[in-house]
Amino acid sequence: MREEIRQMGLDARTAAHEMAKIGSAQKRQALEAVAVALGEARAAIDAANRKDVAEALDKGLAAAKVDRLRLTDKVLTEMTDGLREIALLPDPVGEITRLWTRPNGLRVGRMRIPLGVVGIVYESRPNVTIDAAALCIKAGNAVVLRGGSEAFHSNQCLAKILQESLNTSGLPAQAVQLVGTTDRQAVLELLQLEEYVDVMIPRGGEDLIRFVTANARMPVLKHYKGVCHVYVDAGADFEMAEKICLNAKVQRPGVCNAMETLLVHQDVAAGFLPSMAAAFRREGVELRGCDRTRMIVPECVAATEEDWYAEYLDLILAVKVVDSMEEAISHLTTYGSQHTEAIVTRNFDRAHRFLQEVQSSLVLVNASTRFNDGFQLGLGAEIGISTSRLHAFGPMGVEELTTTKFIAMGDGQLRE
Amino acid sequence: MREEIRQMGLDARTAAHEMAKIGSAQKRQALEAVAVALGEARAAIDAANRKDVAEALDKGLAAAKVDRLRLTDKVLTEMTDGLREIALLPDPVGEITRLWTRPNGLRVGRMRIPLGVVGIVYESRPNVTIDAAALCIKAGNAVVLRGGSEAFHSNQCLAKILQESLNTSGLPAQAVQLVGTTDRQAVLELLQLEEYVDVMIPRGGEDLIRFVTANARMPVLKHYKGVCHVYVDAGADFEMAEKICLNAKVQRPGVCNAMETLLVHQDVAAGFLPSMAAAFRREGVELRGCDRTRMIVPECVAATEEDWYAEYLDLILAVKVVDSMEEAISHLTTYGSQHTEAIVTRNFDRAHRFLQEVQSSLVLVNASTRFNDGFQLGLGAEIGISTSRLHAFGPMGVEELTTTKFIAMGDGQLRE
Numbered sequence: 001m002r003e004e005i006r007q008m009g010l011d012a013r014t015a016a017h018e019m020a021k022i023g024s025a026q027k028r029q030a031l032e033a034v035a036v037a038l039g040e041a042r043a044a045i046d047a048a049n050r051k052d053v054a055e056a057l058d059k060g061l062a063a064a065k066v067d068r069l070r071l072t073d074k075v076l077t078e079m080t081d082g083l084r085e086i087a088l089l090p091d092p093v094g095e096i097t098r099l100w101t102r103p104n105g106l107r108v109g110r111m112r113i114p115l116g117v118v119g120i121v122y123e124s125r126p127n128v129t130i131d132a133a134a135l136c137i138k139a140g141n142a143v144v145l146r147g148g149s150e151a152f153h154s155n156q157c158l159a160k161i162l163q164e165s166l167n168t169s170g171l172p173a174q175a176v177q178l179v180g181t182t183d184r185q186a187v188l189e190l191l192q193l194e195e196y197v198d199v200m201i202p203r204g205g206e207d208l209i210r211f212v213t214a215n216a217r218m219p220v221l222k223h224y225k226g227v228c229h230v231y232v233d234a235g236a237d238f239e240m241a242e243k244i245c246l247n248a249k250v251q252r253p254g255v256c257n258a259m260e261t262l263l264v265h266q267d268v269a270a271g272f273l274p275s276m277a278a279a280f281r282r283e284g285v286e287l288r289g290c291d292r293t294r295m296i297v298p299e300c301v302a303a304t305e306e307d308w309y310a311e312y313l314d315l316i317l318a319v320k321v322v323d324s325m326e327e328a329i330s331h332l333t334t335y336g337s338q339h340t341e342a343i344v345t346r347n348f349d350r351a352h353r354f355l356q357e358v359q360s361s362l363v364l365v366n367a368s369t370r371f372n373d374g375f376q377l378g379l380g381a382e383i384g385i386s387t388s389r390l391h392a393f394g395p396m397g398v399e400e401l402t403t404t405k406f407i408a409m410g411d412g413q414l415r416e
Numbered sequence: 417m418r419e420e421i422r423q424m425g426l427d428a429r430t431a432a433h434e435m436a437k438i439g440s441a442q443k444r445q446a447l448e449a450v451a452v453a454l455g456e457a458r459a460a461i462d463a464a465n466r467k468d469v470a471e472a473l474d475k476g477l478a479a480a481k482v483d484r485l486r487l488t489d490k491v492l493t494e495m496t497d498g499l500r501e502i503a504l505l506p507d508p509v510g511e512i513t514r515l516w517t518r519p520n521g522l523r524v525g526r527m528r529i530p531l532g533v534v535g536i537v538y539e540s541r542p543n544v545t546i547d548a549a550a551l552c553i554k555a556g557n558a559v560v561l562r563g564g565s566e567a568f569h570s571n572q573c574l575a576k577i578l579q580e581s582l583n584t585s586g587l588p589a590q591a592v593q594l595v596g597t598t599d600r601q602a603v604l605e606l607l608q609l610e611e612y613v614d615v616m617i618p619r620g621g622e623d624l625i626r627f628v629t630a631n632a633r634m635p636v637l638k639h640y641k642g643v644c645h646v647y648v649d650a651g652a653d654f655e656m657a658e659k660i661c662l663n664a665k666v667q668r669p670g671v672c673n674a675m676e677t678l679l680v681h682q683d684v685a686a687g688f689l690p691s692m693a694a695a696f697r698r699e700g701v702e703l704r705g706c707d708r709t710r711m712i713v714p715e716c717v718a719a720t721e722e723d724w725y726a727e728y729l730d731l732i733l734a735v736k737v738v739d740s741m742e743e744a745i746s747h748l749t750t751y752g753s754q755h756t757e758a759i760v761t762r763n764f765d766r767a768h769r770f771l772q773e774v775q776s777s778l779v780l781v782n783a784s785t786r787f788n789d790g791f792q793l794g795l796g797a798e799i800g801i802s803t804s805r806l807h808a809f810g811p812m813g814v815e816e817l818t819t820t821k822f823i824a825m826g827d828g829q830l831r832e
Contacts, residue, residue: 017749020775094772100794106783108793113775115805194629198805213610219635219806240828247830333433355823356510359436359529367522367826376831377524377822378516389531389614390635391807394822406793406810407771410783412656414663415792 001181005189008144008177009196012117015174016142020114022171024091030169031087031134035080037165038130041157045071048157049126056150068125069151079130082381086134089380092399093140096407106413110404114140116198118401120383121146121187121212123204126154132201133162133176135383139401142175144197146190148204149182156180191216199391201384221396223361223387225311226256226339228369231328231354233345234267240366241344242276247368248342250283254313256385257340257362257372261308261318263328266292269321273297285315292321308335325350329357336360338387340372361387361394417597421605424560424593425612428533431588432558436530438587440507446585447503447550451496453581454546457573461487464573465542472566484541485567495546498797502550505796508815509556512823522829526820530556532614534817536799537562537603537628539620542570548617549578549592551799555817558591560613562606564620565598572596607632615807617800637812639777639803641727642672642755644785647744647770649761650683656782657760658692663784664758666699670729672801673756673778673788677724677734679744682708685737689713701731708737724751741766745773752776754803756788777803777810 038045049071056066092112099109118141122128129147136143147155159178167173179186191200194217201221202212209222230248232241248259264272269292277297280287287293288307289300300319307318308331322328325343332341342364343354351365362372372395374382379397386392392400454461465487472482508528515525534557538544545563552559563571575594583589595602607616610633617637618628625638646664648657664675680688685708693713696703703709704723705716716735723734724747738744741759748757758780759770767781778788788811790798795813802808808816 017775021773102792102794106787111771116775213633217629219804221806237828243828243830251831351825355527355825357437359433359532360821362822362824364824365826367824367829368831370831371522371824371829372822376518377824378518388635389819390637391819393819403805403807403809405776406778406788408778408780408783408787408793409767409771410781412653412659413783413787414659415667415784415786 001183001186002189005179005186006193006196008179009117009190009193011174012142012144012177013196015172016114016116018172019137019140019142019175020093022140024093026170027091027138027140028087030166030171031083031137033169034130034134034162034165035083035087037161038076038080038083041161042076045076045154045157048153051153052126052151061150065150069154071126071154075127079127082131083134086138086381086398089138089398091138092402097404104413105411107409109407111407112402112404115401115403116141117196118143119146119190119197119200119218120144121190121200121202121204121208123148123208126151126158128203129155129158129178130162131381132383135381135398135401137166137171137175139398141401142172144177144179144190146179146187152182187212188215191218194218203384219390221384221386221388221392223256223337223339223385225337226258227260227309227311227335227337228257228340229261229263229328229332229336230259230342230344230369231263231325231332232265232268232272233325233343233347233350234265235346236268236272236344237346238268238272238275241272242279244342244344244366244368245276246279246283248370249280249285249317250315251368251370253315257369258313259317259369260311261320261332261335263331264293264319264321265325265328266321266323269293270296273319280317283315285317287317287319289319290321293319311337325354329354332358332360339385340364340369342367342369361385417599417602418605421595421602422609424595425533425606425609427590428558428560428593429612431590432530432532434588435553435556435558435591436509438556440509442586443507443553443556444503446582446587447499447553449585450546450550450578450581451499451503453577454492454496454499457577458492461492461570461573464569467569468542468567477566481566485570487542487570491543495543498547499550502554502797502814505554505814507554508818513820520829521827523825525823527823528818528820531817531819532557533612534559535562535606535613535616535634536560537606537616537618537620537624539564539624542567542574544619545571545574545594546578547797548799551797551814551817553582553587553591555814557817558588560593560595560606562595562603568598603628604631607634610634619800635806637800637802637804637808639672639753639755639801641753642674643676643725643727643751643753644673644756645677645679645744645748645752646675646758646760646785647679647738647741647748648681648684648688649741649759649763649766650681651762652684652688652760653762654684654688654691657688658695660758660760660782660784661692662695662699664786665696665701665733666731667784667786669731673785674729675733675785676727677736677748677751679736679738679747680709681741681744682737682739685709686712689735696733699731701733703733703735705735706737709735727753741770745770748774748776755801756780756785758783758785777801
């Protein structure tokens with residue numbers, strides 16, 4: 001197995017060298033070919049997917065998890081639409097981002113190039129196989145994929161379609177490779193290949209991400225969790241604040257950019273919280289509050305220290321009344337995960353300071369935390385969200401799958 | 417010890433939060449205060465440095481290594497000049513690098529912020545203590561330093577001066593901390609602190625860098641070695657090519673951006689190599705060549721497969737005659753280290769293609785490989801060179817010690 005995984009790495013490195021030279025038109029055409037091929041292979045995809053679903057049901061997997069496995073018509077349409085959108089994004093490769101001239105006449109610049117080989121270790125949803133591969137191809141990379149064992153047959157089928165389409169379009173088929181075993185040892189081998197894999201992106205539960213981070217020799221782009229905050233400032237527009245808080249909590253509670261803790265300035269707590277709590281009650285949200293919150297909202301459960309750290313991913317919300325914006329920032333810095341924080345305010349100076357001082361991957365004024373998403377922020381698509389600060393901080397789109405090299409053009413310059 | 421190192425990490429994180437809020441003028445003033453303090457503490461620095469030198473001599477350290485330890489007048493002046501130059505660089509923190517508006521009216525941008533806590537593990541030269549700390553402070557970071565055991569007393573003295581100057585200037589003294597033991601276990605503990613240290617930068621020999629990479633839980637910015645190439649193209653200006661090759665090889669052979677392999681197009685080999693070889697002979701450079709090189713330069717030793725991989729860091733050069741630029745690129749991709757490659761050519765199309773297709777951290781046309789240096793390329797200073805492609809590829813200056821977060825300003829936008 002070690003040899004097999006090493007060979008995949010070597011093949012990926014070779015494919016990456018070829019991919020770096022492929023022009024924009026050819027990459028676009030290849031992605032569109034994948035979209036067409038997915039439509040044509042509908043029967044094969046269904047058959048593979050049915051195997052995974054049947055095995056999942058046999059194993060007694062929770063219904064929600066089985067649902068995430070299913071490649072329904074809706075999911076298939078989203079996959080092909082996504083492919084076509086990625087195909088049409090501007091190609092970042094080759095862009096000269098800056099160019100300047102040194103006193104000795106040397107012209108120095110930075111040119112955007114592919115990262116090289118991207119490794120992705122993910123769980124469950126088989127559509128990630130297509131989305132992630134498409135973004136990697138667009139940015140001129142090769143990718144090594146390791147999907148979850150539950151989606152094994154679906155992933156195999158999708159990877160085969162990808163490879164055939166690349167081949168037909170004149171791109172190296174080895175630019176997309178799927179680890180063909182569900183043995184966990186294969187992941188460990190993959191994580192050792194620092195000479196072949198330039199970056200590893202784990203997507204899934206916190207356990208998977210911690211396993212990858214602890215064992216990877218190459219850099220890892222990841223976030224462990226999203227403990228996101230909304231701070232309702234003194235003088236905030238209550239109606240706007242209530243809508244933003246509801247959207248941030250209940251629009252899709254199970255995702256990383258949903259609000260987990262609400263912070264309210266003491267001056268507006270008594271005015272804002274009763275109506276807000278009633279709105280949450282109507283949506284079935286359980287509130288866990290500090291003492292001051294519970295004086296205003298008596299039915300609220302007492303929050304413990306653990307609640308301030310919690311990523312519920314559920315219809316539960318921690319609520320704390322704070323003395324000032326400084327206390328709000330201090331709280332979210334201490335208990336948060338540097339993922340997403342929003343302020344609702346009318347005050348220019350505090351909006352400005354919140355944007356400056358909060359060091360999370362997305363900081364918002366008067367908008368929902370649910371916007372921390374590559375598509376929503378205008379990156380076209382995303383391969384994940386990073387709360388590691390190196391290389392990428394926030395949603396990662398096509399550009400985050402590239403790097404820049406230095407270039408220099410001279411006429412015989414020597415170092416003195 | 418584990419507790420002590422963890423406490424340093426926690427203190428660094430706390431200091432980093434404070435540092436992120438410090439304004440440009442105050443950081444500049446603090447760096448200038450360090451320069452003044454270094455001059456005033458000359459006697460204390462001398463005393464500490466003499467202890468290190470005496471211990472090194474007792475241990476029988478090689479003369480070259482002892483020399484690198486010495487904080488001479490020249491080194492001290494370079495340190496204070498460097499501090500003043502870094503103080504005057506533009507402050508990257510707070511810059512909004514891009515700002516765009518989404519269809520829903522949300523204004524989205526990217527704002528430059530400090531990386532947070534930088535860890536630096538280095539060997540020998542004590543001036544790194546000042547240079548590295550100054551760059552980290554300029555970019556608004558906190559830094560944890562672990563110097564080599566040979567420079568223990570010098571580093572302690574310099575770190576104390578840094579901390580006192582920070583304190584006097586109203587910056588958190590814990591923004592610069594030096595691990596106060598030479599026990600290697602302390603490095604291992606430091607490398608586990610992923611929640612406190614955002615990035616680790618090892619500087620020193622390949623063994624140290626491999627040790628740090630293998631054990632670090634946080635991202636590592638590094639290069640293992642520099643196997644740099646100059647390719648002399650068909651039709652090149654021989655005089656320019658000879659000057660560039662000499663400069664790249666002999667101006668300072670012991671550094672990572674010196675040329676290690678010369679590639680010559682077959683059409684010009686017979687015309688170019690005899691005079692070039694004579695020039696190298698005059699400078700005492702030993703040549704190791706391929707068969708075709710040896711037919712033109714008979715005194716040249718036969719190169720083995722190992723020579724193409726070698727980073728000599730010495731007056732030795734591997735020489736190979738190639739059929740084409742494609743073979744040159746294929747050779748440097750296979751045997752090189754993605755550090756620095758130069759082409760000497762008069763041909764526009766090949767210059768253009770070499771710049772596009774060579775995927776090294778610096779690619780030059782008609783200039784010496786020795787320019788791969790942050791100061792030379794115009795970054796003002798450098799904290800090291802990265803050949804990992806993540807985050808930074810090439811010399812790392814102040815900007816590479818920052819990251820960007822996303823910001824978003826709305827008027828009540830919700831996710832649909």
